[in-house]
Amino acid sequence: MTLLDLPLAATRGNPAAAASYWDTDPLRYLDEHGAPVEGGLRPAPELLATDRLLALYRALRLARAFDTEATALVMQGHLAVYPSSRGQEACQAAAALCLEPQDWLFPTYRDTAALALRGIDPVEALTLLRGSWHCGYDAKRWRTAPQCTPLATQAPHAVGLALAAKMAGDPVVALCLLGDGATSEGDFHEACNSAAVYQAPVVFLVQNNQYAISVPLRKQTHALSLAGKGVGYGMPGVRVDGNDVIGLMHVLGEAIERARGGGGPTLIEAITYRIRPHTNADDANRYRDTSEVDLWLGRDPVDRLARYLTAIGHLDAGLDAAIGEEGAKYAAAMREQLAREPEVDPADLFDHVFASPTPQLRAQRAMIEAEAAAAQRDGQQDAAHGGQA
């Protein structure tokens, strides 16, 4: 079985459709074993420079370390929930590293590793999933929209921001991340259509990880490819191997350059796989066979780049261990901060509902402050009497 043996129901028992599907092989630079593909993508020399490749490798390792630590933290009750991006590190790294500082990223809830790679402090990036507030980072400062759990609703926001930047004459591009399930939502369709009509500088990156919780792609769409939907909107659609970070960077770079130059939006489908269950609360054994997971573990995006870098002499065991140590330090710092109970303030409940609170909210705030003060007094009394506060 190869990477191309994807669960596409439409091709089953339909040789013509299958043939058509094979015609839309995902683009790639490296094959599953980390060897350049003959007749594959031809990235610009800058992308293949040693420093650049090592930066990509560091990002992949950091994304893996982040995801591994966050998975451990949620198992130990330090996060409310964690949707893992294990296996999707190439998409996470490319999404963060393909952007200029003035560009905007519109992530999904599964893209926390990408936020960390954009430079956002992991505690701030994980605030939503920790449950101490809805968004912990300054969205404007980081040019990164808040994550949230409704699907595809951020897509029209990305279009609006890109349109605004275009109207202002600013060289700003919006990158909108989506999953395969989100392509069934109305907001995805409306956003793609509007983006093309406005020729907005936006790039849609669909991480096709094969599952929307338990529902496989074949139940999500009858289309042969998600990238093919671009035709219907009048924008380029590109299928790319989502575990080949070099191929992803190349394809994203082209789309971003086109958008920045006034060439309008692009729809990119990155073929990848969600190695872990939907979240820690999910049981993937109910809907997929472990042999399928094993197959994709063999297509690991981190190993793939490591093999290539080793083969071309850019990576040896010493450097690999040093990069691994950087990730371990990062994860240890995450653990140190996130294992502590977060501080929360009930005043936060009222401070940002409106620019200035309504009379009704002022009254409710006073009520909550009185309750908090009473709870504190009770706690102090309990402590004074040797009780448990």
Place this chain on the structure above:
Amino acid sequence: MSVVTASPSLPATPSASTPAPAVPAPAPAKPATVTLAKALNQALADAMTADERVVVFGEDVAELGGVFRITDGLAARFGESRCFDTPLAEASILGTAIGMAMYGYRPVVEMQFDAFAYPAFEQLVSHLSKMRNRTRGALPMPIVIRIPYGGGIGGVEHHSDSSEAYIAHTPGIHVITPATVQDAYWLLRSAIASPDPVVFFEPKRLYWSKAQLTLPVTTGPIGTAAIRRTGRDLTLIAYGQTVPVALETAEHAAELGYDLEVLDLRSLVPFDDATVLASVERTGRAIVIHEAAGFAGFGAEIAARISERCFYRLEAPVLRVTGLDIPYPPPKLEHWHLPSVDRVLDAVEHAMTA
């Protein structure tokens, strides 16, 4: 770790939190006959003149000027980048506005009819209302959604809904509805200048009502009700299209010897408890009038607030005269549904003799 691509020290994009200029200097002119529709149109034009961050978009708003002509002439005057037609997709219209507001613009979007706004409901409830709160003020949403609403215009199904309760129930959104030409102008200017999202319900049956005045005018701030008629015996509480019904009822009631006070709420959110409660404290009786179905409607909230705060001053139960609890009826039957002067008078009689 050094894998950082976004710098926090970049120059900021146009700031949505910069206060918007409120009103241009009034130009002295003779009073003229102005329709409510024209006042809205003038408010949009004046807001676009005062602040280049204000952009107007929606279905048919540019060349056509909107199906009710509220945006007439804006595209010609301000150009296609300031007033433009969108694809026919309401969720996208509002979602696009949210993205533009994130970049510092102040979008004013039109939903063509009340019932056509529902596709945008998720964007409104899940994002527009929550974005400021979610981001602790980093991404304020100075967006106005204009919605022509209400019945009595002979419209077929989906052209006469009163959807204010759905919106007013959502924390984080201001809900405004004018009933006079003056308020149409000033409340729309105030809504566009507001740092928070506003759903601006336009009483479409009153679009062609007239007043003699010179624009611009100022009235009250958002969040304040207006006393349209003072009275001692009973308070009629109305908004939008039911304000003229309340005023006409008060005229007839006067002939029966009842002295009614009429409140025009203007702002459902924020709600002006102070004016409403002070009025009911004076009169001891209250009737709420709205076109939307009564069950779980906005009138229930008003009645509850009055009962919680004025119970011992009340001479009669707080009554509601509202639309029936039915899907909005066809044009040939809608007069049975809408709160009529006669039906309000019956309620007045009931309250006065309770």
